Amino acid sequence: MENSVGDIRATIFDTLRSSLEKIVELSDQTNIVNDLGLDSVAVMDFVMEIEDRFDISVPLDKIAEIETLGDLVFAVRDLKAAV
C-alpha cells in the first residue's frame, strides 16, 4: 500500500471528504475538533476508518495527541514505518 506522506495525505483527505456532510477545505493545518466540528468520539470513529485503510492500529494516547490533519498524516506514516 501507498506509504509516502503524499499518498497517506491523499487517502486521509479522501476518506474525510466522503464522511463529512459539509464541504471544508482541508490542509495539514486543519484542526480536527475546531475546524471539522467533530467531538471526541467522532474523532475516534474517523480514526477507525483510517486504521482500516492502512491496516494499522492507532493507540488512544496517540489519538489524544493528534490535533491537526497534519498530525494524523505523520502519525500514520510513523505507524506504517514501524510495521
Added chain:
Amino acid sequence: MSLFDKFASLRVAYSGLESAKSNPFNVAFDRILSPTEARIGNRPILLLGTNNYLGLTYNPAVIAKAVEATEKFGTGTTGSRIANGSYDGHKRLEHALADFYGRKHAMVFSTGYQANVGILSALAGKGDHLLLDADSHASIYDGSRLGPAQVTRFRHNDPDDLANRLRRLSDTPGDKIVVVEGIYSMLGDTAPLREFAAVKREWGAYLVVDEAHSLGVLGATGRGLAEAHDVEADVDFVVGTFSKSLGGVGGFCVSDIEGFDILRVVSRPYMFTASLPPGVIAAATEALHQLRTRPILRERLLDNARQFYYGLADLGFAVGPEPSPVVSAIMPDPETAFAFWSRLLEAGLYTNVSLPPATPKGLALLRSSVSAAHTPEQIDHALGLFAEVGRAMNLIMPAESLMEMREAV
C-alpha cells in the same frame, strides 16, 4: 480569565437547560416511595430510569440485614482493607460472589466504576495491550487510561475488527486483554460473546466482560451474558456492580486465574479508598441471595422489558436493536430529547436523557430502564404517556393513521 473558562460552552448549554426548567442532570426527588414511585413536591412520579432491575431497594430482608449490620458493626469502616483490615462481611460477600459464579476468586470494590478502573489499570501493565469495544462505558476508558498499557478500540460488537487488531499485534510482545460488556447501557444491546470468545481463543488473548447491566438479568441463573451464551469458561474476568440489579452500591470482579489475589496489593483504586460500610455489604449479600433464590424476579423483569420495548416500537419510536431492560427511544436531536424528557416528567414519568459523546454514533437518546417491580399497568401507563407526548411533538404518527397503515398491510 477564570479557571473555569475552559467550560464556557458547556456552561451556556447547561444554563440553557436550567432556565428552560428541563435539566435532566439536576433532578431532585423529595421522596422515594418504592422502587417505582417517587414524589417531586406533591406530584407523584413513576420511576422508569433507575436501573433498579430487580426492584430490590425496598426488599424487607435486604433492609433488615443492612440495619442489623449497621447496628452491630457501625456506619463505616473508616479505611481501606489493606490499611485497616477486612470485616467478616466483606469476606463473606466475596465468598458468596465466587460461589454464585462458580469461580475461585472474588474481589469487592467500593463502586462499580472503581471495579473497572481497579481491574483494568492493574491487569494491563507496561507493554501489554488493552482492546476495548468502542461503545465501552466511561469507567472502562478511564481504567485503561490509568494504567501504562497501550489502548486501542475496536468497532462496537465487531469480532472481525477485534481479530484484525489482534493480528496486527501478533508479533508484538505483551499480554492482550479484550474488554466487552454484557448489555450496553445506552441502547440495551448485547455483545456477540460466542464470536468474541472464539477470537480471543484464536489469538490467545484474555477476556474481561463487564456484566454491570446483565447481572440478575440474563442467563439461566442470572449470572449474565456469558452464562446466557454458554461461554463462561472463555471469560477470564467478570466485572459487575451492586448498584443496579442488587439495589445498593459497590462493584466486584471474579476470576479463576491463579494468583488473582495479588491484585489486592496492586490495584490502587482498591487499595487507596475506604471499603464499603457493613450495612452496604450486608444489603448486597442479601440482595444476591434474593437474586439466586427468586428467579421469578428475572422473569417479571424480562416480561416488563418486552412489554415496554415492543410497546414503544409499535407506537413508531425508533428503539435499540433488541428487547432488554434498557430501552432507549432514539430522538432526532438533543433539543428534542430534552423537550420530550421534560414533558414526560411534567406528566409524572421519570426517564433519562443520554447524549453524545456518552452515546454511540452521536445519538440523542431518551433512555428508560424497566424493573421487575413495575406492574404491567405501570408499563402501560408509561407507554400511554410516550404516545401522548410523541404525538404532541409530531415524532410518531397519530393513532388513527397507524391503525389505517396496519390495516393496509
